Amino acid sequence: MNGRKLLNGNVATIFDKNAFNPEALLPDSKFNATADRVALGRTLFYDSRISGNGKTNCGSCHQPGKAYADGLKTSKGFDNKFVDxxxxxxxxxxxQQALFYDLRAPSLEDQAADVIHNKLEMHGSMDDVAKLVATDESYKRDFKKAYPELDSISPVYIQNALASFVRSLNPFNSPFDKYMRGDKKVLTDDQVKGFNVFMGKAKCGTCHFVPLFNGTVPPDFQRTESEVLGVTVHADWKNPVLDKDPGRGVHDQFPQWKNAFKTSSVRNIAKTAPYMHNGAFATMQEVMEFYNEGGGAGLGLDVPNQTLAAEKLNLTAIEITQVISFMEALTDAPE
Ligand code: HEC
Ligand code: HEC
Structure with missing residues (x-):
């Protein structure tokens, strides 16, 4: 650790545009972003030559018009097969302190290599990508601009360029952000009421922490939490079926982490349906109904380690609509 904090010490409030510094989690400042590194990362992100069959790129599954999600229940990966x-x-x-639903990647650099190598996703190799960058004239130029101090092209810097691009995607310019910075006209009455329900009666804010609305825990924002909700395979509340994905249980052999998943951010959630790690819920309405029932355990399923309270929230239809309108206010304006 470099001693820097995700939350900048010199901002007036946690709602400032520059309140958070994604580079605080980097092991060394030599990996800090520059405009040229972000540009190189962006080009690689949309280049199918980095996948094993030349047909998939990061942007196939992370589409800018969908807040970098893909609109599918589960993604279509290598050879058109659905991933889990x-x-x-x-x-x-x-x-976030770690990446993926099961928090298995400690950094965005590791994450990028993981996806490129993953047989179901891109089935490529970092060495091949490094060779591509070293032999393609335009990449050679871009790499030299991005890393002028380096004599050779090695995978770790390609991972760093991709990660630098991902670290550039924190616009903080949703109506909610503008409201918190003083523009009181940007939220409707329902959205303000919805925020109060989100933070109060519905207890959403006890896991989706303000202002990132993910599992990165205030006040020091250095650690990202996972939780057990008892997510089902579909939104049939009369015949609920527990999802089998072990989540963190796969690599962390503690019973309390069985079926635990990283708390996702609900920023830009209006653009990223369907929801949850398995895409089980098609709409925000279904997500709200699931929470209102008390998650899997509240639906009567056997989830002994559920961390979401199993009691029904008893939200009214109006309160549910208000929370949904509030979440719609977390959509960033195009930059
Ligand atoms: C085949 C579709 C697909 C492709 C291609 C793909 N991703 Fe992903 N990406 C996913 C899925 C699915 C997950 C969630 C996987 C999990 O959590 O186990 C994910 C997770 C991530 C995450 C973690 C997000 C978080 O909050 O934990 C990042 C960052 C990411 N991808 C970036 C990339 C980059 C960079 C590339 C290209 C090198 C890429 N992805 C290529 C489907 C894809
Ligand atoms: C006990 C902690 C906890 C509470 C309380 C909680 N959430 Fe979540 N939320 C999570 C976790 C963990 C996930 C990811 C679960 C998964 O993918 O299986 C999640 C996922 C979501 C998603 C889907 C994100 C996506 O990209 O698919 C939405 C929307 C959401 N929560 C909204 C809410 C709302 C609204 C409330 C209050 C009614 C709430 N959450 C309460 C932990 C919590």
Missing amino acids: RNAPSIMYASL
Whole structure:
């Protein structure tokens, strides 16, 4: 650790545009972003030559018009086969201590290599990508601009360029952000009421922490939490079926982490349906109904380690609509 904090010490409030510094989690300042590194990362992000069959790029599953999600229940990967999980938005992903639903990647650099190598996703190799960058004239130029101090092109800097691009996707310019910075006209009455329900009666804010609305815990914002909700395979509340994905249980052999998933951010959630790691819920309404029932355990399923309270929230239809309108106010304006 470099001793820097995700939350900048010199801002007036946590709602400032520059309140958070995604580079605080980098092991060394030599990996800090520059405009040229972000540009190189962006080009690689949309280049299918970095996948094993030349057909998939990061942007296939993380589409800018969908807040960098893909709109599918679970993503279509290599050879058009569906992968096991839903593609999350990668906006604000840098403001988490670890990546993926099961928190298995400690940094965005590791994450990028993981996806490129993953047989189901891109089935490529970092060495091949480094060779591509070293032999393609335009990449050679861009790499030299991005890393003028380096004599050779090695995978770790390609991972760093991709990660720098992902770290650039934190616009903080949603109506909610503008409201918190003083423009009181940008939220409707329902949205303000919805925020109060989100923070109060519905207890959403006890896991989706303000202002990132993910699992990165205030006040020091250095650690990202996972939780057990008892997510079901579909939104049939009369015949609920528990999802089998072990989540963190796969690599962390503690019973309390069975079926635990990283708390996703609800920023830009209006653009990233369907929801949850398995894409089980098609609409925000279904997500709200699931929470209103008390999650899996509240629906009567056997989830002994559920961390979401199993009691029904008893939200009224109006309160549910208000929370949904509030979440719609977390959509960033195009930059
Ligand atoms: C085949 C579709 C697909 C492709 C291609 C793909 N991703 Fe993903 N991405 C996913 C899925 C699905 C997840 C969630 C996987 C999990 O959590 O196990 C994910 C997760 C992520 C995350 C973690 C987000 C978080 O909050 O934890 C980041 C960052 C990311 N991808 C960036 C990239 C980059 C960079 C590339 C290209 C090198 C890429 N992805 C290529 C589908 C894809
Ligand atoms: C006990 C902690 C906890 C509470 C309380 C909680 N959430 Fe979540 N939320 C999570 C976790 C963990 C996930 C990711 C679960 C998964 O993917 O399986 C999540 C996922 C979501 C998603 C889907 C994100 C996506 O990209 O797919 C939405 C929307 C959401 N929560 C909204 C809410 C709302 C609204 C409330 C209050 C009614 C709430 N949450 C209460 C922990 C919590």
